[in-house]
Amino acid sequence: MWVVGALLVVGTLMALWVGVRGALAYQHLSTIRSLGPEAASTLAADPAEATSVIERLATEADAAHDLTSDVVWSVAERAPWIGPQLEALGTIASASDRLFGDSLLPLATATTSDSLNALRPKDGRLDTAALSRLAAPTESAAAASALAARDVDDLDPTPLLGTVASAVDQAQELFTTSAHAIDALHRATKLLPTMLGENGPRTYLLLVQNNAEWRSLGGISGTTILLRAEGGAVSLSATRSATELSRGLTQPVVALPSEITEIYGTRPAQFVHNLTEIPDFTVDGPLAQEMYRAQTGAMVDGVIAVDPVALSYLLAATGPVALPDGESLASDNAVPLLLSAVYERFPDPAAQNAYFAGATGAVFEALMEGRGSTPGLLAALARATEERRILAWSADESEQALLDDTVMAGRLPVTDEHTARFGVYLNDGTGSKMSYYVEPTVTLDWGSCGSDDRELSLTVELTNTAAQDAATTLPTYVTGNGVYGTAPGAATVVGNIYMPEGWDLVSATTTSGNGYTQATLEGRQVLTFGPVLPAQSSTTITVTVASRSSARDAEALVTPTADASLRPTVQASCVLNARAGLQ
Incomplete structure (x- = not known):
């Protein structure tokens, strides 16, 4: 009885210790979340002023990390049910400390208003030396932000609940975006001086x-x-x-x-x-x-x-x-x-x-x-x-x-253990400028999420928004005038859908009833569709794939169109759907 009583007392004290420190850490992280938009807008308007905001973010992150990194907290992370929640909170706190304290604050200090202004062209010339001076601070900042993003991305969201689950979702997006942006800046400081002719024309x-x-x-x-x-x-x-x-x-x-x-x-x-x-x-x-x-x-x-x-x-x-x-x-x-x-x-x-x-x-x-x-x-x-x-x-x-590992390289989508990626590439088959009037709507939907047997569906809806009288009201140069076999006012779209590597085709259907052809490019199955869209008409293509995979996210890289409101990258989370009740 004395032993059991002592264990209960110790457990209660540990719970109080962890509870109090966890509540305090959560307050610090909430402050970071609320200050984030202010830091971003201030950075865009006045980099010098942004340094003070980032300093406060770094202070808040350091405090949260300190509260969630002692021995008692580490022991509590091994407990069932509550342990994964504490581990996630501690990981976000340590990653925040790394992002703001080790990456953004030194970078903000190095990139003062004067150094940024030196990057602006003057009299038709860019100061390549100013870019070169930023190479070292951006390199260390990129390394720290990449580690922070990796730590948060490696969290298993399956056992997480409520506020903690939501916080992890938001943190993964924030840390990944930040890491990509800082890495791009670092690569630019290394690439641009030579590409701008620093060592020769x-x-x-x-x-x-x-x-x-x-x-x-x-x-x-x-x-x-x-x-x-x-x-x-x-x-x-x-x-x-x-x-x-x-x-x-x-x-x-x-x-x-x-x-x-x-x-x-x-x-x-x-x-x-x-x-x-x-x-x-x-x-x-x-x-x-x-x-x-x-x-x-x-x-x-x-x-x-x-x-x-x-x-x-x-x-x-x-x-x-x-x-x-x-x-x-x-x-x-x-x-x-x-x-x-x-x-x-x-x-x-x-x-x-x-x-x-x-x-x-x-x-x-x-x-x-x-x-x-x-x-x-x-x-x-x-x-x-x-x-x-x-x-x-x-x-x-x-x-x-x-350039190779950046978005600017324009490579085919790559599927990894975390993310299954489609490619939705659209080509005009009309021989005209009718693509301006075609609106692609791309969505991703996870099927089963309860096990490693995953199913994923891609839906592409193509709508010809041209007016019914487009055949006569649009210039013949725009309609193609039927030269290549498409009636004026209609639009032929040749769509190539690249499936995620390692995923098997379950089904592929079109509302128009037209079929598709299959091919392979660099290990990816490619389905090619060629619907003809009369004015004010739509067609929908649905492709479903399956795999035994641990991937919890999906992306579709879509051809950038003339409509800036249509994002060329579409995303969906299997975990979020699972929490909403999908099995």
Whole structure:
């Protein structure tokens, strides 16, 4: 009885100790959560002022970590039921301490307003030395944030309940996003000095993608511009249309692997318009380099792709710019002007291409003049990059190694132990600009979540929003005028759905009743659909896959469209559905 009584007393004291310290730690973490948005907005508006906010966040995180890292807490983490909740709380506290104390605070101290302002172009030149000085602090910050994200991501959410479960979900998103952003900044500080010609002149081929006519990674490469960089000074020249660069190419410039030609034929290696039809920019970049060399004799050092939506984000930071004809191009009119109105104003494709080039040049000039705040420009670039609207490939192997693991590399989706990833790549089959009117709605739904036998469904709804009289009210250049077999006003979409590696196809159906073809590319099953959408009609494609897997999250990478409100990455959590009652 004395022994049992002593154990009860010790257990009660431990519970009180852990309960009090846990409540205090929770208060500190709640403060961090409430201060997070303030820190983000302050960082965008005034980096110097943000340092004081991050200092407070670091103090709160340090206190939470201290409260959840003693011996009593460690013993309590081994208890049934309550143990996993305490372990999750302690992990979030230690990861917060690492993120704010070891990563963001030193980084904020190093990136003062003066150092950030040094990153703004001046007189058409970027200070590459200022970028190089940030390499060391961003490297250590990236390492600390990556460790913090890994610790939180490794938490098993299955036994977690209520507030703790919700906190872990939010923390995983926050820490992953932060780690990716800091890592991108670090890679930029290492890449940009050499890519901007710090060690000698560089030339890059800039592809301006047109989302009004879909290709897998965005749109046709309708216009190309040569970008030159030397000692941080950057200029644009040698604008050419895709038609001009493709003229005379009767054969592919390189022999493509049979896996690629089975799905895409030889078009990506023969027509500049189709360069980004293959949804892997590490393949498209070298193709563009060789095609440009074959037609001009010039060998570029890399290839960059950008679309009008990315330009609209940049215009939000720089403010409106004047086009060669005197019209103002702004964030709110850039997309409809460049992807729709231009075809009504200029029936001649050559005039259209000149207009695209002029608009791109005007935005570029505003950037190089240093318009807009540095945080605003960085935020615009970050959003465009995250949405895969800016892609880059370098012929330099060491530079490409730094790009490879980033979103800018434009690689095929990779499935890992945590996340099953689809690729939903859309291509125009009308031979027109009708993609501007097609709205893709992509959703992911988990089936069974109660065991390692997982089932996952992808639904793609395609809607042609063009008016019923589109055949007669839209320009023939937009409708295609039936030249390639699609009736004016209708839209043909060729969709390639890449299934997660290691997952088996259960079913694939379409509401239109049309079938699909199957192929394989780099270990992924690829289903190809080709629905024809009359004006004001929709079709739905549903693909269900299954696997014995521990993956609890799902993603679908979708072709970036002209609609900035449609996120090119769709996500779903198996665990969240399981908590809601799905088994």
